[in-house]
Amino acid sequence: MKDAIKDHLRVVEKLAESVDLLRRIAEAIADCFGAGGRLYVLGNGGSAADAQHIAAELIGRFKQDRHPLPAVALTTDTSTLTAVSNDLGSEQMFARQVDGLVTERDILWILSVSGTSPNVVAAVDAARRRKARIVAFTGRRGVALSERCDYCLVVDHAESDRVQEAHELAYHLVCERVERLCADLEDSTAARNPRTGEGA
Numbered sequence: 088m089k090d091a092i093k094d095h096l097r098v099v100e101k102l103a104e105s106v107d108l109l110r111r112i113a114e115a116i117a118d119c120f121g122a123g124g125r126l127y128v129l130g131n132g133g134s135a136a137d138a139q140h141i142a143a144e145l146i147g148r149f150k151q152d153r154h155p156l157p158a159v160a161l162t163t164d165t166s167t168l169t170a171v172s173n174d175l176g177s178e179q180m181f182a183r184q185v186d187g188l189v190t191e192r193d194i195l196w197i198l199s200v201s202g203t204s205p206n207v208v209a210a211v212d213a214a215r216r217r218k219a220r221i222v223a224f225t226g227r228r229g230v231a232l233s234e235r236c237d238y239c240l241v242v243d244h245a246e247s248d249r250v251q252e253a254h255e256l257a258y259h260l261v262c263e264r265v266e267r268l269c270a271d272l273e274d275s276t277a278a279r280n281p282r283t284g285e286g287a
Contacts, residue, residue, distance in 0.1 A: 094244075098253050101243045109257055112222055112238045113264035116194055119220070120269055124192035125157040129181045129210060133251050134198035135162040137258065141196065144262040153270040161185070161210075178205035185213035196222040197236075198258075200250045202229020211235050224257065226250035 128138040145158035202225040233239035
């Protein structure tokens with residue numbers, strides 16, 4: 088256990104080298120929201136739970152009171168997931184949703200330790216067809232994914248537990264910055280357009 092903790096700390100310390108990337112990701116997401124776009128998030132297994140966690144932080148509230156932000160996890164609609172898997176194959180479970188929902192104004196955020204799962208690869212292909220921007224969080228085994236995405240965080244580890252631990256810290260940092268940027272935009276908009284009390 089001590090060795091695992093030491094390994095975790097090494098991975099987290101290495102993550103500090105990616106802070107500029109995380110800032111750019113947060114700014115891209117905030118800009119997407121400001122332009123009327125949506126964020127769609129997906130992953131398999133533990134990364135599916137992370138996708139839902141991200142969407143919940145943004146549609147709900149993370150650290151600040153502000154309007155809900157349009158984030159959708161593509162891992163939660165069991166009827167769609169099972170129907171697509173049954174009728175079209177499990178590799179299409181996310182791509183089908185991307186083709187039906189995602190536009191060029193939107194961002195697709197993928198979490199995948201390996202970066203090679205067929206349904207993840209198909210979702211990337213679908214997002215590229217839709218001309219959406221793509222964010223990916225992966226691990227050392229998924230480094231090739233970076234060539235197909237606009238922004239890609241590659242955690243310096245190959246094991247799922249260490250990679251997902253780093254992903255959680257990283258996406259909390261991104262969510263906090265997105266929330267701050269969007270709250271600041273709300274404040275500046277309110278300052279430019281004060282309520283007059285007319286036309287109630």
